[in-house]
Amino acid sequence: MALTPFLVLGFCWLPYYKTSLVFKLCHSVSEAQQRKMGHSNVWNSHPKNYGPGSRTCRVCGNPHGLIRKYGIMCCRQCFRSNAKEIGFIKYR
Known part of the structure; x- marks a missing residue:
């Protein structure tokens, strides 16, 4: 998959042209990696009422x-x- 045109810095999404100083702190994230990170946040988030x-x-x-x-x-x-x-x- 192609890389998305955004870099991740904490919870902020910064476009490539604004990241000259913070490029070393950020890393580019592909769409597949974004889905994996999002899935880990919702794992077992629904309350279990049985068992x-x-x-x-x-x-x-x-x-x-x-x-x-x-x-x-x-x-x-x-x-x-x-x-x-x-x-x-x-x-x-």
Whole structure:
């Protein structure tokens, strides 16, 4: 692909004729590279409302070891530390 007539400097787009002093700081970017850079910004940007990646512990935010039974939505470590306050009784 042909190079685009723009140079990238941070978030500013500068035409070639205005970049005599900043040419060493900039580099030309092809259209394919621009698409790749844009894709990395939107990767996993849509919120996930299903599956194990969408659920976390309501106490500490940990997504691992989640107890979902009875709508507890608490990881096993937080459940053990808060079981008596919640109302669970250990029989064994």
